[in-house]
Amino acid sequence: MFARFDSRTQDSGNVSFGVEAGGRRWFVKSAGDPQDRSPFLSHAARVALLENAQALARSVRSPALPALAGTARSAWGPMLVYEWAAGxxxxxxxxxxxxxxxxxxxxxxxxxxxxxxxxxxxxxxxxxxxxxxxxxxxxxxxxxxxxxxxxxxxxxxxxxxxxxxxxxxxxxxxxxxxxxxxxxxxxxxxxxxxxxxxxxxxxxxxxxxxxxxxxxxxxxxxxxxxxxxxxxxxxxxxxxxxxxxxxxxxxxxxxxxx
Missing domain, CATH: 1.10.510.10 (Transferase(Phosphotransferase) domain 1)
Structure with a gap:
């Protein structure tokens, strides 16, 4: 893991990671800790948004949209794995x-x-x-x-x-x-x-x-x-x-x- 994006940079409650594996970089997005009650949206609502993002990524391909490589299950709910986009x-x-x-x-x-x-x-x-x-x-x-x-x-x-x-x-x-x-x-x-x-x-x-x-x-x-x-x-x-x-x-x- 080379990067972590959490409450220090945004207030959505999501926690995301920059991960290097297989010689490539990936962006992994989660709904964050279910026990964290500080975000405006509940954990269930954040999971629903991630599932929505998954449906969007699977339905549309565009050079401007980072490709969704897959989804993993975790104690925090779904973790969406995207190709890393520099910038x-x-x-x-x-x-x-x-x-x-x-x-x-x-x-x-x-x-x-x-x-x-x-x-x-x-x-x-x-x-x-x-x-x-x-x-x-x-x-x-x-x-x-x-x-x-x-x-x-x-x-x-x-x-x-x-x-x-x-x-x-x-x-x-x-x-x-x-x-x-x-x-x-x-x-x-x-x-x-x-x-x-x-x-x-x-x-x-x-x-x-x-x-x-x-x-x-x-x-x-x-x-x-x-x-x-x-x-x-x-x-x-x-x-x-x-x-x-x-x-x-x-x-x-x-x-x-x-």
Whole structure:
């Protein structure tokens, strides 16, 4: 074991490990100690999320998603064994987002061509995910792992994604306000692929722009800006109906206007 990820780095209750075996590196994720009552989610709820992550990994293959090699049983419940993905977690707490040494600031400062390639990878992975029926849940920069040397992006911790549309039963759902759609704050609102479209539009604004929707702060092309603005429409009916439509408009293959 060369790494351990626990309450010192995150508060989910999960405990994960970097393990070297057979000349290769692996990422092993568990639901953590069943006796630990400090996390917000119960151990049973954490196990359910891991089982959900297992179903997602088995249903979708994408270069941006670390491959699931297998699952082992343990006293802590299932342990998911993924191929190791090199890189740095892009997320940074608010007080560190202006730190030029942070992965967040370096990712946000990538040259436009590299930033576009990273967003392309996020989009293409979500085209596959949504094509298999998955809707984003709690997507934010804590889901993004980026290797600055190899210029390669991976998406991790998609445990809260869910199959098919659902209804917001919480009011304010889990997630970062920088990425969340209006319906993720409204009890009884529909959560569907248009919600994922909004989440991805916000990623475009964060990483190829300055976090806003104005053209002056956006470093991409005009058609990309138009696609981002439509994706971030407050009303779901004004957004792209699918992530595939958003991806085509982003690539300039279709008009961004409805």
């Amino acid at each position: 740095e977690l892009v997320h940074a707490p608010a007080e560190r987002r202006d730190d030029p040494a942070s992965a967040f600031r370096r990712f946000r400062s990538l040259p436009p061509a590299q930033a576009t390639a990273a967003i392309d990878a996020i989009l293409e992975a979500h085209v596959e995910l949504c094509g298999a029926g998955w809707i984003a849940g709690d997507f934010y920069d804590g889901s993004i792992l980026y290797d600055f040397e190899a210029r390669r992006l991976h998406l991790i911790d998609l445990d809260s994604y869910h199959r098919g549309p659902t209804v917001n039963e919480m009011g304010r759902m889990f997630g970062s306000t920088r990425f969340m759609a209006p319906e993720e704050f409204e009890r009884g609102a529909a959560i569907d692929e248009r919600t994922t479209v909004f989440n991805l539009g916000r990623a475009m604004a964060e990483y190829l722009g300055d976090g806003g929707l104005e053209r002056a702060g956006f470093r991409g092309a005009d058609d990309q800006h138009a696609a981002m603005v439509r994706a971030c429409a407050a009303s779901p009916g004004e957004r792209f109906a699918t992530v595939a439509e958003l991806a085509r408009a982003w690539r300039g293959e279709a008009a961004a206007e409805p």
